[in-house]
Amino acid sequence: MDKQKLKRYWRIMTSNNLGMIGLGILVVFLLIAIFAPVIAPFDPTERVGQPFMKPNGEFLLGTNDVGQDILSELLYGTRVSLLIGVIAALISIVLGCLVGVIAGYYGGKVDSLLMRLVDLVLVIPFLPLMILLAAFIGPSFWNIILVISLISWASPARVVRSQVLTLKTKGYVEAAKSIGTDIRVILFQHILPGVIPIALSQFVLAASHAILIEASLSFLGLGDPFTKSWGTILYYAQARGAFLTDAWVWWILPPGLLITTLVIGFAFTGYSLEEILNPRLRKER
Template sequence: MDKQKWKHYWRVLSSNKLGLFGVSLLVIFLCIALFAPFIAPFDPTERVGSPFMKPNGVFLLGTNDIGQDIFSELLYGTRVSLLIGVIAALISIILGCLIGVIAGYFSGKVDSFLMRLVDLVLVIPFLPLMILLAAFIGPSFWNIVLVISLISWASPARVIRSQVLTLKTKGYVEAARSIGTGVGAILTRHILPGVIPIALSQFVLAASHSILIEASLSFLGLGDPFTKSWGTILYYAQARGAFITDAWIWWVLPPGLLITTLVISFAFTGYSLEEILNPRLRKEQ
């Protein structure tokens, strides 16, 4: 991709204040996740103070019920929550792309079977399915990623299928098919390039949903008990009496606000990304 196109994309992004704000927040969260061991003042797994200490100059967000530094927990929790969200979203988008492209291109019985499978996943009540899968598979980092991926691929698959149905009727695809070009070559050279922009916007949306799902599962006690994520911090806060003391102010509110901020940053970034990839959505300058 040439420099002019990158400059054009940057101009579109910088003209969208919400999108620029969202990208800036994501960069900040990414830096926190990468450099958490160097930023955190304490090891989040070690007892470094008295239980339920209020915020002070040493413990910026106080301590929990066993004397662990909450600020350090939040910093380390950023990398876990962000990593789970990104990995789960990536797997769900890859699976959604695979099913959506196959269903849209081949149509017929293949399309009918795959879309009925998509409908089945979409109509099953989301929360009970999520809890059932998490409880059945068991709590661990990769099991949480697997659960989120299994319940998040269907919606991207339907969106991508719709795009493929449009792309396969284009003249260049018909021409490639008429001269005997193989199915694999048509899919990789002509269909996938047109699907990637939609897949990118769906990835951003799936990442924000994945972070919310991870927080929900962890808050319900179905997350990995051996990792520090924002969801597990909330779980231990409600399980260990934070709501019956003043500790909820510095133990519950910060992870809740961080989850909200990260999801909003993904939403703003996704909106800006759609403007870049879909010229029809751009405002006239």
């Protein structure tokens, strides 16, 4: 992608208020994840106070049922939730692009077979499939990423396939085929450059979905019990009586608000990227 096109895309991005808000939210959370050991006042795994302490000058968000600082848990949990979301989204996008490119370029029986597989994944009820896979594979950091990837690749595959169907009818692709250009050259030099921008917007949206899925699985007790993500914080808060006391105010609301804010940041950024890539959306706005 040349510099002029990048500059044009950046101008469009900066003219979109929601896009800049979303990008700003993502930058803030990224900085929190990177500097969590510096920002966090305590080690999130250590008991530093009395159980169920209310927020005060020393513990800004109080403590949980074993006396661990909730603010420190949330700061370190940003790392886990963001990392799971990004890695799972990356895997699902790579898999979706692979399926979409193969189906769209080759067409015929290959396209029909792969698209029926995509339809099968999309038509299965999402929540039961997610719970079944998580319970079968078992709770761990990488297993959660695997589950999210297995149920998130189908939608990007369908979008990428549509883009490839359009690209392969372009004159330069037809000309490359007619002179016997190697298929790897066609795919990497002519098809993929047109797929990458679409894949980027799909990646951002897939990351927001992955964070929600991880939080849902962890809240149901299917997450990794040895990592402190926002979802596991919610799980332990629900399991250990936070709703029965005033502790829900500082133990349940903050992680819920953080999940919501991060998902909004990804969503705003993703929608603005889609607007950049689709001029018709800019006209409608």
